[in-house]
Amino acid sequence: MAVPCHRYEGANHRTMSRLRAFTQRDVVWVGHPRFVMEGRSKAEELIVQWAREWELVGSFETANDMFFTQDYAVKASFQRQQQAKRELRLLIPVEKQSISVFSSNFHAMTFGKAFNITLGGRPATSACVGWGYERWVFAIFSQFGFDINQWPTRLRDEFESHCAGAGQGQPLRQPSITG
Numbered sequence: 001m002a003v004p005c006h007r008y009e010g011a012n013h014r015t016m017s018r019l020r021a022f023t024q025r026d027v028v029w030v031g032h033p034r035f036v037m038e039g040r041s042k043a044e045e046l047i048v049q050w051a052r053e054w055e056l057v058g059s060f061e062t063a064n065d066m067f068f069t070q071d072y073a074v075k076a077s078f079q080r081q082q083q084a085k086r087e088l089r090l091l092i093p094v095e096k097q098s099i100s101v102f103s104s105n106f107h108a109m110t111f112g113k114a115f116n117i118t119l120g121g122r123p124a125t126s127a128c129v130g131w132g133y134e135r136w137v138f139a140i141f142s143q144f145g146f147d148i149n150q151w152p153t154r155l156r157d158e159f160e161s162h163c164a165g166a167g168q169g170q171p172l173r174q175p176s177i178t179g
Helices: 033-053 072-081 110-114 133-144 153-168
Strands: 002-006 021-031 058-062 085-092 097-108 125-132
Touching: 021 033, 021 133, 033 058, 033 085, 033 097, 033 125, 058 097, 085 133, 097 110, 097 133, 110 125, 125 133
Parallel strands: none
Antiparallel strands: 002 021, 021 125, 058 085, 085 097, 097 125
16 A cells, blocks of 8 residues: 655755655565565565566665764665665656665664564564655656657556556556565
């Protein structure tokens, strides 16, 4: 299910790539490390495959969060070294930059400890992935324009199939993360 999100980041809201209100889809895994890491990995593979099938230009890379603390450099370095955060970034040609449309995060035992979630007497591990609907749309229109007939075949076919089924409540195909 998509959820509305709201975020204020000061002066970062100058372009369409940084909205204050947006729609996001999240998937969270909590459990044993192997289960959590396998779920996260499968989600990453599927979303990158989806972007390739739609012929979108971008990259999947290690990233870090903006930490609003005194120890930003330490936290950011740790996140990058552990590949705790990865993002799919899609090109926005007119801005000559890319934006994150998908984020994958491994929290290790952070939330297991914080919320006393245990498995076999040990803190549970967790991970999550999320993607912003408006950012995907912005990247698609930025790369391919508004004329659907000029879009890559797979993307156009899936969009038209979605529009044809919109009256019957059929959602746009989303990658199956559960297997």
